[in-house]
Amino acid sequence: MGQRDDRRLARKKQEMRRQKRRKKRRRRIVFLVAEILILCILSVIAYGMFKLDKLNVNPLKNLTNNGISQDGYMNVAIFGDDRRPEDTGNARSDCIIIASINNDTKEVKLVSVYRDTLLNTEDDTYDKANSAYAVGGAEAAVNMLNRNLDLDIQDYVSVNFLAVADVVDLLGGIDLELTDEEVVHMNNYCVETSEITGKKYKKIEPEVAGTYHLNGVQAVSYSRIRYTEGGDFQRTSRQRLVIEKIAEEAKKADLSTINKIIDAVFPEITTSFTSGEIVKMSAGLLQYSIGDNEGFPMDNETPDSIPGYQGSYVVPKGLEENVIKLHKFLFPDEDYTPTDTLKEISDHIKDVTGIYPDDSEDSTEDNEE
Template identity: 45%
Template sequence: MAKKNKSVRRRRKRRVLFGIELFVLLILVGGLFIYAKVNEKMNKLDLDNNSEEASKVEVNEDVIGSKTLKGFTNIALFGVDNREENVKSGQSDTTIIASINNDTKEVKLVSLYRDTYVNIGNDVYTRCNAAYNTGGPTQAMSMINTNLDLNITNYVAVNFKALATAIDCLGGLDVEMTYVEIKNMNDYCVETSEVTGMDYEPIEMPEYPGDDKQESEILGSFHLNGVQATSYCRIRYTSGWDMKRTERQRYIISLIVEKAKKASLSTLNDIMDQVFPMIATDFSKSDLVKLGMGILSYKLGETSGFPTSNIMGDEVKRSPVGQDYVIPTTLETNVKALHQFLFGEESYEPSETVKKRSDYIAGFSGFGNSYVSDEQKALISERASTYDGSALKQSGSSGSAGSDDNNDSDYSDYSDYSDSGSSDYSDSGSSDYSDSGSSGYSDSSDYSDGGSSDYNSGDDYDDSNDSGSNNDNGYSDGGDSGYSDGGSDDSGNNYDNGSGGEDSYE
C-alpha cells in the first residue's frame, strides 16, 4: 500500500514523538525513595541542582511574592523527543503544568497545547514547544511563567521510552476505547514498538459500529501493555485533535496513579531501576523526599488544557501569522481562566507582561476579543489595547523561507512568513525573528516545519534529521521528514495536514 511505502522511505530518520504527561513519575521519584529506603537508587536520576541555571528562570515581577501561589507547588513536566539518555535537550512534545495544593494535596494538571502561539523568549513568537529546544528546561519554564503568570522553578523531564517502560513495570493498564481509537492505536504501535524495542500484540478489530458511533461508542475495556498504552496517548487525528489527545494522556495518568498506589515494593524497585535513568529533574533529594512522603495523600483532581479559548486551522493560516498555530483568544482572558481553575482566583488581574503580549498577539493575528469563547466572555477586559502595530512587518518576499538538508521543505504556501530577519516577531518591534541574529534561533538551521509531510499509518512524526534535538542547530520543526502520526481515514487515504507543518489542525 502507498502508506506503507512512504513509511519505508522515511524509516531511517524517523523519530518518535508522543505525549508523556507523567505526573506519576514525579511522585514515584520521591515516593519510591521513601518506601525502598535505598539511597543508591536516587543516583540513577539525573539530578540537575544547578543554582545558577535556576536563577535564570524568569518570573513576571507582578507574580513574585504572590500570596496565592505560595499555597501551591507548581511543577513543569516535559515529555522530550530525544532518544538519547540526555533528556535536557531535544524538543518537548508534551508540556504539562502540575499544580499541587499544599494543604489539600489535590493535584490539577494543565496541558499546554504545543502549537500555542506565544513569546518563547528573546521576543520570538512561535510554537510554545520551541522553547525547550532553544534553551532547555530553563527557557521552557521561563516561557510558561512569563506567558501564564506562574512561578515554576522546578521541572521533571522524561525521554520517549519512560512511559512505556513504567506501564509495563506496573503490569499494563485497562483502557476503555472506541472503534477509531482501537484502529489508530494499532497503527501507532508499529512505530512505537520499532523505536522502543518493546513488543506488543495488535488488538483484533471489533465489528464496525457505524459512522455515527465509531468515535463515540465505548466498545469495552482493553488490557494494554506499555507500547499499546503509549500509542493510545499519541492518537491525535480524530475529532478533538490535540485537545482530545491531551485528554487521553491525562486519562492514562489517572490509571497509572491508581495502579502505582497499589504496587508492591518489588514492582516499585523495578521502576526505579528501569525508569529513573530516563528522568531528569532539578529537584534536590530532600525536595523529592518531601514530595514522596505525601504519596498516598495526593488526589488527582480536575484536568484541563491551555488555551481553552482559541482559534486554529485555515483561518489562522490566512491571517498575518501565516502558520497553523493555536492562537489564544485572548492570552489575557485565558490566563484569567487558568488562575481561576488552578488557584480559585475569581478576580485575577494578569500582569502587565501578559497584557502586553496578549495585545500583541491579538493585534498581530487579528483575533482579539470578538473571538473569545462564550465561556470566557465575562473575563474580557475593557481596557485599551497597548498594541500599536509597530511590530507588524511581513516581508512578503520570503516565498520559501525555510529549507532543510534535503531541500524538500519549504514555506511556499505562506508568502508572508519570513525567516530572514526582515520580519519582527516582537513585543516592542525591536527584535527580529532571525536564524542568524540574536533571537535565539541561530547558526545553520532554518525554521523548518515539515515541508512535504504526510500523515500516514504506522509511520510517526520525524522531527528532521538531528536538528530537533541539537541546540547548536537552531530550531527545526520537521526538516526533511514527514509527519506521520499513525493513521489513515477509513477510505485508506493518508491524513495530509496540508500546511507543511509539524502540527496542523485542519
C-alpha cells in the same frame, strides 16, 4: 523491735536497688530498640538516596517570572520528550503539562498546554509553545510558561517514551476504554513506538471499540493519537488520562514493584528536584490525589494561516482572558490581577493574528461585574 525494723529497712533498700536495676535494664532495652529503629530508618534513607542517584538532576539556575507567586501551591512543569534514537540536542516537547499541587489538600490539578499554541517563546520571538524546549531546554520552557501564564513554576520533570512504557509495564498495564477509531490509530502508532522503545506489543484485533488492558507500548501509542475528532486537543486529554491511570495503579503497587520502577525509569528521567526534595515528597505520596484537569488555552482558534507564519497554530482568543480562567481553575482562592508583561504579550498576539475574545464573552463578564 529495733532489729526487726533494721531488717525491714534493709529489705526495703534491697528492693529499691532491684527496682533501680530493672529500670536501668528497661531503659537500656528502650535505648537499644530506638538505636535499631534509627539504624533501620537511616539504612532505608541511605538506600533511597542511592536509588535517587540514578536520576539525571539538572537544576534550573536562571528562572524568571513576572513577579508572581502562588502561595500554598507547588507548580511543576512536566515535559514529554519525543526524542528519537537518531536525534541529537534538545527535541521539541511533545507533551507540556502543568501539575499544580495544593500543599494543604494534596490535590493535584493537571493542565495541558497545547504544543502548537502561539506564545512568546523568548525575548521578542513568538512561536509554537513546544519550540521553547527545543531551543533552550527545560529552563527556557519553564520560563516561557511563567512569562506567558503568570505562573511561578520552579521545578520540572522531563520523561521520554521509554520511561512511560516502562512504568506501565512494571505496573502490569492499565485499563482504558477506546473507540473504534482510537483502536485503529493506536495500532498504527504502536509500530513506531515499538521501534523506538524496543518493546513488544500485541495488535488489537478486531479493531473495535471496547475496554482494553494496555501494555506500555500501547499506552504510549494511545497518548500520541491526534488524528481523530478533536485533534491535538483530544490528544492532550488522552495524555492526562494515562497519567491518572498510572497514578491509580502506582498507589496500589507494592514495594518490590516500586523498586523495579525506580531501577528502570529513574535513568530515563531528568528533573530539577534534589534528592532531599524527592524524599520529602515521597513520604506523603499516598496523600496525593489527581483532581480536575483542563487544556490551555480554553478558548482558542486554529486559523488556516497567520501572516508571517507557516504551519498550523493554536491561537488563544485573548491570552489575558484565557490566563484569568486558568488562574481561577488552578487557584480558586487567589486574588489575581494580570501583569503588564502578560498584557503586552496578549496584545501582540491579537495584533499579529487578528483573533480577539468573543464579544459575547466580554459582555457576559461585564454583566457579571
